[in-house]
Amino acid sequence: MSLRFSDNKLKEVQQIIARYPEGRQKSALLPVLHLAQQEFGGWLSPETMDYVAGLLQLQPIEVYEVATFYSMYKLKPVGKHLLEVCQTGPCMLNGSEAIVDYIYERLGIRPGETTADGLFTLKTVECLGACGYAPMLQQGKHYREHLTREKIDQLIASCSGQPASAHH
Amino acid sequence: MARKLLLDKAHVPGITTYDVYRREGGYRSVEKALKSMSPDQVTEEVKKSGLRGRGGAGFPTGMKWGFLAKPEGVPRYLVVNADESEPGTFKDRYLMEFIPHLLIEGMITASYALGSNRSYIYIRGEYVWIAEILENAIEEAKANGWLGKNIFGSGFDCDIYVHRGAGAYICGEETALLESLEGKRGNPRIKPPFPAVKGLWGCPTVVNNVETVAAVVPIINEGAEEYAKIGIGKSTGTKLISACGNINKPGVYEIDMTISVEEFIYSDEYCGGLPTGKKLKACIPGGSSVPILPANLLLKTAKGETRMMTYESLADGGFASGSMMGSGGFIVLDDSQCVVRHTYSLARFYRHESCGQCSPCREGTGWMEKILWNIETGKGKLSDIDLLWDIQRKIEGNTICPLGDAAAWPVAAAIRHFRDEFEWHVLHPQEAQTRNYGLMHYADPIHVPNSVMA
Amino acid sequence: MSSETKNSVSTVKLTIDNISVEVPAGTTVLNAARQIGGDVTPPAMCYYSKLEGSGGKCRTCLVEVAAGSAADPRPMPKLVASCRTTVMEGMVVKNITSDKVKDARAGVVEFLLLNHPLDCPVCDQAGECHLQDLGYEHGKEGTRYEFERRTFEKEDIGPYIQLHMTRCILCYRCTYVADQLTDNRVHGVLDRGDHAEISTYISKAIDNNYSGNMIDVCPVGALTDKTFRFKNRVWFTKPMYAHRDCPDCCGKVTLWQRGEEVLRVTARKDEWGEVCSHEGKPGWICNTCRFDKKAASDWVLEGPADVSRHSVISQGHYTGLQKPKETLPEVMGGRAPKLMMDIHDVSEVNKIELSQLPGAATGNDFNSPAAKEA
Ligand SMILES: Cc1cc2nc3c(=O)[nH]c(=O)nc-3n(C[C@H](O)[C@H](O)[C@H](O)COP(=O)(O)O)c2cc1C
Ligand code: SF4
Ligand code: SF4
Ligand code: FES
Ligand code: FES
Numbered sequence: 001m002s003l004r005f006s007d008n009k010l011k012e013v014q015q016i017i018a019r020y021p022e023g024r025q026k027s028a029l030l031p032v033l034h035l036a037q038q039e040f041g042g043w044l045s046p047e048t049m050d051y052v053a054g055l056l057q058l059q060p061i062e063v064y065e066v067a068t069f070y071s072m073y074k075l076k077p078v079g080k081h082l083l084e085v086c087q088t089g090p091c092m093l094n095g096s097e098a099i100v101d102y103i104y105e106r107l108g109i110r111p112g113e114t115t116a117d118g119l120f121t122l123k124t125v126e127c128l129g130a131c132g133y134a135p136m137l138q139q140g141k142h143y144r145e146h147l148t149r150e151k152i153d154q155l156i157a158s159c160s161g162q163p164a165s166a167h168h
Numbered sequence: 169m170a171r172k173l174l175l176d177k178a179h180v181p182g183i184t185t186y187d188v189y190r191r192e193g194g195y196r197s198v199e200k201a202l203k204s205m206s207p208d209q210v211t212e213e214v215k216k217s218g219l220r221g222r223g224g225a226g227f228p229t230g231m232k233w234g235f236l237a238k239p240e241g242v243p244r245y246l247v248v249n250a251d252e253s254e255p256g257t258f259k260d261r262y263l264m265e266f267i268p269h270l271l272i273e274g275m276i277t278a279s280y281a282l283g284s285n286r287s288y289i290y291i292r293g294e295y296v297w298i299a300e301i302l303e304n305a306i307e308e309a310k311a312n313g314w315l316g317k318n319i320f321g322s323g324f325d326c327d328i329y330v331h332r333g334a335g336a337y338i339c340g341e342e343t344a345l346l347e348s349l350e351g352k353r354g355n356p357r358i359k360p361p362f363p364a365v366k367g368l369w370g371c372p373t374v375v376n377n378v379e380t381v382a383a384v385v386p387i388i389n390e391g392a393e394e395y396a397k398i399g400i401g402k403s404t405g406t407k408l409i410s411a412c413g414n415i416n417k418p419g420v421y422e423i424d425m426t427i428s429v430e431e432f433i434y435s436d437e438y439c440g441g442l443p444t445g446k447k448l449k450a451c452i453p454g455g456s457s458v459p460i461l462p463a464n465l466l467l468k469t470a471k472g473e474t475r476m477m478t479y480e481s482l483a484d485g486g487f488a489s490g491s492m493m494g495s496g497g498f499i500v501l502d503d504s505q506c507v508v509r510h511t512y513s514l515a516r517f518y519r520h521e522s523c524g525q526c527s528p529c530r531e532g533t534g535w536m537e538k539i540l541w542n543i544e545t546g547k548g549k550l551s552d553i554d555l556l557w558d559i560q561r562k563i564e565g566n567t568i569c570p571l572g573d574a575a576a577w578p579v580a581a582a583i584r585h586f587r588d589e590f591e592w593h594v595l596h597p598q599e600a601q602t603r604n605y606g607l608m609h610y611a612d613p614i615h616v617p618n619s620v621m622a
Numbered sequence: 623m624s625s626e627t628k629n630s631v632s633t634v635k636l637t638i639d640n641i642s643v644e645v646p647a648g649t650t651v652l653n654a655a656r657q658i659g660g661d662v663t664p665p666a667m668c669y670y671s672k673l674e675g676s677g678g679k680c681r682t683c684l685v686e687v688a689a690g691s692a693a694d695p696r697p698m699p700k701l702v703a704s705c706r707t708t709v710m711e712g713m714v715v716k717n718i719t720s721d722k723v724k725d726a727r728a729g730v731v732e733f734l735l736l737n738h739p740l741d742c743p744v745c746d747q748a749g750e751c752h753l754q755d756l757g758y759e760h761g762k763e764g765t766r767y768e769f770e771r772r773t774f775e776k777e778d779i780g781p782y783i784q785l786h787m788t789r790c791i792l793c794y795r796c797t798y799v800a801d802q803l804t805d806n807r808v809h810g811v812l813d814r815g816d817h818a819e820i821s822t823y824i825s826k827a828i829d830n831n832y833s834g835n836m837i838d839v840c841p842v843g844a845l846t847d848k849t850f851r852f853k854n855r856v857w858f859t860k861p862m863y864a865h866r867d868c869p870d871c872c873g874k875v876t877l878w879q880r881g882e883e884v885l886r887v888t889a890r891k892d893e894w895g896e897v898c899s900h901e902g903k904p905g906w907i908c909n910t911c912r913f914d915k916k917a918a919s920d921w922v923l924e925g926p927a928d929v930s931r932h933s934v935i936s937q938g939h940y941t942g943l944q945k946p947k948e949t950l951p952e953v954m955g956g957r958a959p960k961l962m963m964d965i966h967d968v969s970e971v972n973k974i975e976l977s978q979l980p981g982a983a984t985g986n987d988f989n990s991p992a993a994k995e996a
Contacts, residue, residue, distance in 0.1 A: 527681055527792075528733050568678060
């Protein structure tokens, strides 16, 4: 399979490049990688990264260097729903460890693991800038804040109910 | 009720839209600056206001702008630092989410002062929806003539772009941020040269925090003198504090820098005190990087004076008995919390966020994390405490960027003020697993007046 | 000397450890110290004068600036990286006369060795490793690190260069070589923090006619010559200067021989362990000279190589078998390196009776079961 952005997305790439002065298209790398991750299965395969390198006229290694530096880029496939629980100090003061434990109780996965059905991946992450709304987790684009057991239950129910369709 | 300059309109319904924002007096500062002031006059005004950088270091903003090199024919850039990743800090998010046009307005005025025709907002990648809010606001501003070419016939061109990061605390450090904006790994640059001379794409650049840039709006609107009247000494104006941890009302508060720490914690206008039955044990008043203080040094300085929520007062006593205003991330620990465990979690954070360029930070942060984990889980030795002290001492000041210091200070302060708690963990490994060391002499010794009780 | 000191007209006077030196404006403190030489020269693990942008990372070259300049004699608040700090008129620099520097440097050395495997007995770089030298000269005895050392997955980067990531100190020099000497860089620094590593990500062969120079700039044994025949211990080989008429590079090399055999070819190194310059140009060599010309008949021999400062120190250390000739005090300008960090303790190199071996020791001798029992 040779992968390619849709024409619409290619237009978006052009718009991103246009945010930077001429000849500075390397600056578009972070946003284009976000786009690629969203479009091509929720993670960045070497093939995806090579494609991005081609689009921005970069050496593939320049893309690998960047993709491996930032924690939001996933270099391995993840479950359909990625739950990233903040574990840093302020969240810990408000019970983030209990949230991680409760997710294990419900789904049987520890941080770094994916459920057998491929629906959920659990990760612990560092401060997401929501310390006042702790404990919290990030799910895709969304922050789920002031977490309780009930909220985790609801979250799991709503995710499990959805048909397994495209990523958001 | 304290004076609010940034968030006073934040809860007007519909304020995120241009129309409401404008109706409420928005974009007046741009009109005033472009029509009646020269760029240098704007900078002068900011200098006179005494505004200090709200990103953490507290460097005088006007002075920073004055350092910007202005070589002929070379573009200059304003980059707004919205990376906001310091644990305990979530104030910029609040401002951008609830009153995005305030940041855009401040950016246009600041860009005018600095001569930046292309300004960027570098926002942490996880704030996806806030990036969208900002992009909408930029579009609206542009549609209404506040951005683009020859803004209102002034001859000044300006465009603003949002650039999302992708998960790296270090990209809050200004030169790492610029590297990241150039599409590279967030490795801080070796200085000199400073961004004011060689910044984004090698051009003179000013990097300012979101709140700093937003504060330019009231400074221009009300005049520097009015602004400088608020606050104490060199802490002028208002400051956003994001309060979190074990308090009744976590959230973002705009304070004028005239209130005491005690009032901030216990008054209903702010944190609303600690949950019933809990006592104040410790506090990290300015984001995870600044020294933790036990309750008795937090509310009063070592000299016995009331500690105020100002740059100077929070720093009173230096690192021996004081802390810092930092980024305004106010983290409160009650008596059920374990300082060792909390310090461990911060050490883990810094290990995770080190860019790995320089050896003391790359190796030292991981080492400290491992030792702290041992102590926390009852596997530590008394000599580990001295070892930790020695490691942090050898990181501090010896690294490329201040992340090394930021990783060292929390460990140093925790040992300085809570050494007996570390020792207790070592000497009572079993007990340390099941209960907390408790308050000992740290607890808030000060009577909390009824008037400010929750 | 580095290119930065050329072309400048004005000069600047400063003192380093109370020794005055006059250098062209724009020189770095480190290069000014190198003009004095000897003990006052800070060790440099990442800076490389022939690689633009290098330096600033390892922090071994930290010095104290007791007075910033004649115009502004205030001390600098923190120690500074001498490799990236420019000299000023009237600057007062303290290196070995500063307790702060000695203390910080011991710390840096400890950090650099923290996760280092200390597998010197099986490392091809042993004997010419800058980290070994650094450990002896500036480190403290023993390690206080009680945790398992970091490991990485092995990666094959082609037929010429062997990558041992566990030994890497992330000096970034090899990435600058790839950027500045070759036309496409395929390896780089991946991941971040204490997981950062040198890699191609996709196990790509590094294949470019100048890529072999990465081996010469690597201060440790992270990048070594896969074609180094018999993996001989470097102090059993005899370095000889030689040249050939190479259409590509300067063709001036050091041959590492045993008897008539050419075991390895490298560029020539100066006293700082950097590739020598010839007629003002860095003497990088091409891969053909390095990897393909392994017969003595390919070369015109010039004579024994100057013993570099680094290999001498190491020979001084591995004295179990043959005493090196006493050039030490001469080369070292009278100073005697002290063994401060006892790598023997950790590496168990002493457990092997080198003099009992039939020929020259090789990595295998240290790996064999007998060696483990010994
Ligand atoms: C590790 C590190 C992280 C930082 N993170 C931030 C941040 O998230 N936001 C910010 O405004 N400043 C941050 N800073 C401070 C910036 O380097 C810089 O000083 C600031 O953006 C300048 O703006 P100001 O003068 O308006 O405060 C950080 C500094 C360091 C060393
Ligand atoms: S101090 Fe840490 S984060 Fe800063 S440059 Fe060094 S390794 Fe990177
Ligand atoms: S492999 Fe060698 S040259 Fe490259 S970064 Fe590591 S130590 Fe430096
Ligand atoms: S500590 Fe969890 S969001 Fe800040
Ligand atoms: S040689 Fe100067 S920091 Fe490495």
